[in-house]
Amino acid sequence: MKKNKYTIGVTGLNAIDNPGPGVPVIRALREANSFDVRIIGLSYESLEPGIYMHDLMDKVYQIPYPSNGTELLMERMAYINERENLDMIIPNFDAELFSFIRLSTRLEEMGIKTFLPTPEQFEERQKVNLPEFGEKYNIPVPGSEPLFATDKIPELMEDFDWPVLVKGKYYEASVAYNEEQIRIAFNKISAKWGLPVIIQEFVHGTEYNVTGLGDGKGNTIAAVPMRKQYITSLGKAWGGIAISDQKLIDLTTKFIAQTKWRGGFELELMKTKEGKFYLLEINPRIPAWIYLAVGAGQNIPEALVNLAMGNVVKPMKEYHAGKMFVRYSWDMIVDLKEFEKISITGEL
Amino acid sequence: MKIKKDIAVSETGLVFNPTTGESYSLNPIGMEIFSLMKEGKSTEEISGELLEHYHTDSSTLDKDIHDFMEMLNHYLLLEKDEEE
Numbered sequence: 114m115k116k117n118k119y120t121i122g123v124t125g126l127n128a129i130d131n132p133g134p135g136v137p138v139i140r141a142l143r144e145a146n147s148f149d150v151r152i153i154g155l156s157y158e159s160l161e162p163g164i165y166m167h168d169l170m171d172k173v174y175q176i177p178y179p180s181n182g183t184e185l186l187m188e189r190m191a192y193i194n195e196r197e198n199l200d201m202i203i204p205n206f207d208a209e210l211f212s213f214i215r216l217s218t219r220l221e222e223m224g225i226k227t228f229l230p231t232p233e234q235f236e237e238r239q240k241v242n243l244p245e246f247g248e249k250y251n252i253p254v255p256g257s258e259p260l261f262a263t264d265k266i267p268e269l270m271e272d273f274d275w276p277v278l279v280k281g282k283y284y285e286a287s288v289a290y291n292e293e294q295i296r297i298a299f300n301k302i303s304a305k306w307g308l309p310v311i312i313q314e315f316v317h318g319t320e321y322n323v324t325g326l327g328d329g330k331g332n333t334i335a336a337v338p339m340r341k342q343y344i345t346s347l348g349k350a351w352g353g354i355a356i357s358d359q360k361l362i363d364l365t366t367k368f369i370a371q372t373k374w375r376g377g378f379e380l381e382l383m384k385t386k387e388g389k390f391y392l393l394e395i396n397p398r399i400p401a402w403i404y405l406a407v408g409a410g411q412n413i414p415e416a417l418v419n420l421a422m423g424n425v426v427k428p429m430k431e432y433h434a435g436k437m438f439v440r441y442s443w444d445m446i447v448d449l450k451e452f453e454k455i456s457i458t459g460e461l
Numbered sequence: 462m463k464i465k466k467d468i469a470v471s472e473t474g475l476v477f478n479p480t481t482g483e484s485y486s487l488n489p490i491g492m493e494i495f496s497l498m499k500e501g502k503s504t505e506e507i508s509g510e511l512l513e514h515y516h517t518d519s520s521t522l523d524k525d526i527h528d529f530m531e532m533l534n535h536y537l538l539l540e541k542d543e544e545e
Binding site: 319339356359434435 | 480481482483
């Protein structure tokens, strides 16, 4: 039977030390059995490494930052769509997700599908809303409070024990052992990611992550848990192993069933010495380590595309625990002409 | 004390706990004890089998087996922890 060929736009081509998920998502799509793909890379910066990976990209376009407004982004998407006739877009950055969620109806009218969380799902899992989320769905979460100004630190700290985690709205976190360290982290993180900064109870234990896919009706289409084995100074996994903890699978299934989660996601959890899991964060997108899930037997990006296209997708229950990923860095040699083309014309 | 059912050990002595993702390497004698435990043998049976192959006295061997099992328990590789 002839396979469908989909043209898919993918963001997150920054395969750097704090990697975006775009490159592994594209690898997964290229390995899909149920369809063929034409990949349109969507980049923000001229030095995102994925731009120059010609065996993965068919064409790359620069797109405007979310901070420039959704209208500009929509104009650019219309321009790209005229040339490429996109079937779908998979956005991979936390910071751009809200724009794409807002634009999803208009994109659909242009013939471009997405498979993203609803605005309500996106909002209620925000870091600042995590305590309410935990209470609503009966999932243990560490205590946390938003912090808007440094003069509120002493008052806020009456409710916490030391140390605490100081977290950015979208990215970054650091451990603080005193008020001065909170102030330093607050200034650094708020300058980069805006307000509020979140102060979170520090849960001692081992970190686990789960990536999965919900069909928007409460069904778990995929779920693969992983333990980070090698962590960079930014807290990113540079090596990890797929594990088979039933408690993690149950928690993920419960999360999807209760929220009716739509799309890919990553749960960040901490397991205490007593074996209790705390949900630290919900990332409303596919994580950068997604290729481990593919290697372990669950091609989540492929299933995501099929869900978006309205194809029948059977839940994937099996995967190989013990499969590992080991990340590496690789220097590509790039001609100045290519850099010039993407920088000046915004296309490559 | 029983080793948890899902704990796997390779021919070269790599023990993998699929629930936690932790792995450990065993030396040859550790592997021998581990394999006997996997077969469901009791501490006395393991001690008896090893005494046939190694020049040592039973009290030293019993202590070593006990220490080894304590270590397995510490790393949550034994069924006993599940019940506690």
